[in-house]
Amino acid sequence: xxxxxxxxKKGNSYLPYVCAGDPDEDFTLQQMKVxxxxxxxxxxxxxxxxxxxxxxxxxxxxxxxxxNGITPKKCISIIAKAREMRISQPIIxxxxxxxxxxxxxxxxxxxxxxxxxxxxxxxxxxxEESAELREACKAHNLDLIYMISPTTSEERMKNILSEATxxxxxxxxxxxxxxxxxxxxxxxxxxxxVKAHSSIPVAIGxxxxxxEHAKAAFEAGADGVIEGSQLxxxxxxxxxxxxxxxxxAAALEALERHAKEMTLLK
Amino acid sequence: MKKYIGEFGGQFVPETLMETLMExxxxxxxxxxxxxxxxxxxxxxxxxxxxxxxxxxxxxxSKKMGAKIYLKREDLLHxxxxxxxxxxxxxxxxxxxxxGRVIAETGAGQHGVATxxxxxxxxxxxxxxxxAEDVERQKLNVYRMKLLGAKVxxxxxxxxxxxxxxxxxxxxxxxNCIGTHYxxxxxxxxxxxxTIVREFQKVIGEETKEQIMKVEKTLPxxxxxxxxxxxxxxxxxxxxxxxLEVKLIGVEAAGKGLDxxxxxxxLEKGSQGILHGMKSYLLQDENGQVQLTHSISAGxxxxxxxxxxxxxxxxxxxxxxxxxxxxxxxxFHLLSQLEGIVPALEPAHAIAHLLKMRLKPSDVAVIxxxxxxxxxxxxxxxxxxxx
Numbered sequence: 136x137x138x139x140x141x142x143x144k145k146g147n148s149y150l151p152y153v154c155a156g157d158p159d160e161d162f163t164l165q166q167m168k169v170x171x172x173x174x175x176x177x178x179x180x181x182x183x184x185x186x187x188x189x190x191x192x193x194x195x196x197x198x199x200x201x202x203n204g205i206t207p208k209k210c211i212s213i214i215a216k217a218r219e220m221r222i223s224q225p226i227i228x229x230x231x232x233x234x235x236x237x238x239x240x241x242x243x244x245x246x247x248x249x250x251x252x253x254x255x256x257x258x259x260x261x262x263e264e265s266a267e268l269r270e271a272c273k274a275h276n277l278d279l280i281y282m283i284s285p286t287t288s289e290e291r292m293k294n295i296l297s298e299a300t301x302x303x304x305x306x307x308x309x310x311x312x313x314x315x316x317x318x319x320x321x322x323x324x325x326x327x328x329v330k331a332h333s334s335i336p337v338a339i340g341x342x343x344x345x346x347e348h349a350k351a352a353f354e355a356g357a358d359g360v361i362e363g364s365q366l367x368x369x370x371x372x373x374x375x376x377x378x379x380x381x382x383x384a385a386a387l388e389a390l391e392r393h394a395k396e397m398t399l400l401k
Numbered sequence: 402m403k404k405y406i407g408e409f410g411g412q413f414v415p416e417t418l419m420e421t422l423m424e425x426x427x428x429x430x431x432x433x434x435x436x437x438x439x440x441x442x443x444x445x446x447x448x449x450x451x452x453x454x455x456x457x458x459x460x461x462x463s464k465k466m467g468a469k470i471y472l473k474r475e476d477l478l479h480x481x482x483x484x485x486x487x488x489x490x491x492x493x494x495x496x497x498x499x500x501g502r503v504i505a506e507t508g509a510g511q512h513g514v515a516t517x518x519x520x521x522x523x524x525x526x527x528x529x530x531x532x533a534e535d536v537e538r539q540k541l542n543v544y545r546m547k548l549l550g551a552k553v554x555x556x557x558x559x560x561x562x563x564x565x566x567x568x569x570x571x572x573x574x575x576x577n578c579i580g581t582h583y584x585x586x587x588x589x590x591x592x593x594x595x596t597i598v599r600e601f602q603k604v605i606g607e608e609t610k611e612q613i614m615k616v617e618k619t620l621p622x623x624x625x626x627x628x629x630x631x632x633x634x635x636x637x638x639x640x641x642x643x644x645l646e647v648k649l650i651g652v653e654a655a656g657k658g659l660d661x662x663x664x665x666x667x668l669e670k671g672s673q674g675i676l677h678g679m680k681s682y683l684l685q686d687e688n689g690q691v692q693l694t695h696s697i698s699a700g701x702x703x704x705x706x707x708x709x710x711x712x713x714x715x716x717x718x719x720x721x722x723x724x725x726x727x728x729x730x731x732x733f734h735l736l737s738q739l740e741g742i743v744p745a746l747e748p749a750h751a752i753a754h755l756l757k758m759r760l761k762p763s764d765v766a767v768i769x770x771x772x773x774x775x776x777x778x779x780x781x782x783x784x785x786x787x788x
Binding site for chain 1: 411412413414415416417418419420421558559564568571572575576578579673674675676677678680683685687688689690691
């Protein structure tokens, strides 16, 4: 069994998404450090210029990180540094397929594994196009994470589950990433539908931003909840009008407080 | 339907869109096999859009070039460009699929106007995404879209041009995939879009073939068209692909020059990559980040290209060259003065390449005049200090 499945099968897991390099690499690592008290797994976002599955918050974060010079290689080195800092949770690289394609599938998987990564997720790589990356992941003992959405048919869900390893990423909304006020009924139904067929843990993301969302997801059977845009919004509030060491510290404190709340209502 | 042509194409989209694309492929296949659908499309193309378009023997240009030059007059179509062929086809398809809302991206505004037009005709709700920089360049087209009842969403992200408008439209499509059809404007995007647009644009080449055979009793030596995403070019090339004696030449925008970073000559300077749901050639940096592009013509200002063109390039069946902003502007003036035809800045690139070609007196060349220049007159007049 993979480190990822192991980490999530305990249930009620919290999976923060961290946009690598926003606003800089130091902050990414500090953020991972404070969140690691509550996280079961990290999704490290490798910024791409054309984030078509993402809402405005992650788009803006990716653009800032790119402007500040982040590259896929630097993102992978962040994982190595996180391991040096004794952040032990599984880490998956979350990006768009062109980043991996241009890097070279083999090279990407090898470098990611060497740095201490555990899995890969490409937001624009559906099951039907994933055979090559799946092979490369297998060769380097990485999990390729698949998404299942409310629009996924029964037939395709079963096909996806037959190849999925690590965990299954449920897309809570018909749409793009970004915090939502309410958790939809159809999101909870999706959890029940996939959970009934899946032999590996399931975690749900897209729109998750409140402890109530996490609680509802866990009650419906989710093993984990994924949160990204809301975390970026939280530190973004502190960084308006310039970044100072004091603002960094305050932002990290707020992030930790929020992560704690997200995991309290177990 | 084939998902790939050679190694290009595919469906690189978020999972949420997959079932929608599969349904679209099925419904499109059924529509193509349905005589009533094709008859309705044909009716609108003929009576509403103005097909067939003339294949005009450009007497004065021919004299200048010392060869026989024909212009395929897509500029004479309703709304002023070839874009209406595809917009009518896809809006009819949307209607057939029971989708009450259409969205589209637009660069120069021509595809936005065409989609807004077809949506008005067919009673569909319509929203257009357009980059903020293009809104500036093509203000009149923005007003035309509004006049036609469409909502225009201005995209402020990134380079604020066509690439970002497509990102925004794809996000809308993902969120509203159940009731909305995305009328993509070029032979780009995830499968089956490149095939759909090609099928609706190939009428350009089919007519050309028939028309040239009638007057010249032979196929042309050259077919030349401008390439951004590549819909007018593929439309005119496609029926000639099997006729190996016909040289196919696609002209990309070299902007301020291929030795600068300000161009959008994807096939000449790009490398393989994945953008907007397709694997094709792409202008990108060594890390896979998509590059900013530039062209005087908003309609060619795109870092990707349709997968079929990548295939035609790699197999050597078509040749891809480029023309700079300056060369396109010269051609814009030249065609206006020689033939009394003001071309859009996009096909002005095709004319610009023609002017560089060495032709024999017996040579027959067809240029796809994909759109008229009315939309560009103001921009050029301003650049030249007239306004």
